[in-house]
Ligand code: KMH
């Protein structure tokens with residue numbers, strides 16, 4: 001089993017400061033959160049940015065500030081979101097690529113997202129994949145539902161995503177695949193040989209599915225983007241608190257943590 005890569009999804013686009021007072025909002029908040037997550041055991045951050053009032057943004061200037069600060073203070077792998085927030089335009093969603101990240105998220109299909117729809121039509125997905133390829137940015141392919149895996153395989157066959165692809169199974173979004181072990185195993189079995197993947201789950205599903213990922217040889221995505229609570233009724237104090245818990249559980253289960261340098265090897269990031 002490879003050492004465990006912990007990704008911290010720091011803020012996302014959905015949670016608000018009203019719901020979670022410790023949510024990072026400004027680039028400076030994101031940088032501080034990233035530093036603390038690195039100290040707690042993370043090897044990668046998944047980044048969205050927010051406007052000053054906390055609303056979701058994809059402003060390249062905000063991405064540049066956050067990415068530059070994280071690079072200055074840490075050796076973390078930096079992954080920007082191209083999912084952004086429901087309703088963002090295609091151009092807005094590409095705002096983070098200008099910051100020169102190591103990786104970017106790529107969702108290969110559309111999915112209901114609570115009462116909204118997270119739209120990823122085939123042409124848009126191809127354009128996003130081609131842009132990442134041009135810029136040498138490795139995609140993290142976000143699988144919200146079963147049908148997205150065959151789409152990813154077609155992209156691979158077309159040469160638009162790397163043959164040694166990295167996936168993130170995002171379970172428990174209302175409208176997507178449920179956060180349970182059977183579903184995780186079903187999806188894992190469909191991934192092509194030679195892939196790497198992490199498992200994320202929203203809300204109450206986060207802790208059990210993250211723990212399952214440690215045992216199953218997968219990698220883990222945790223953080224406030226997916227879950228604002230530490231335990232039932234108790235909000236997380238920070239992203240780092242969630243990362244530290246995963247690091248502790250991995251320690252108990254004798255799965256060593258990957259440093260960012262080891263994670264770059266595992267994810268075949270050299271040359272990207
Ligand atoms: N905020 C969601 C609509 C991603 O970062 O690529 C999409 C999302 C996925 O968060």
Ligand code: ZN
Nearest residue numbers: 012081083225
């Ligand atoms: Zn995201």
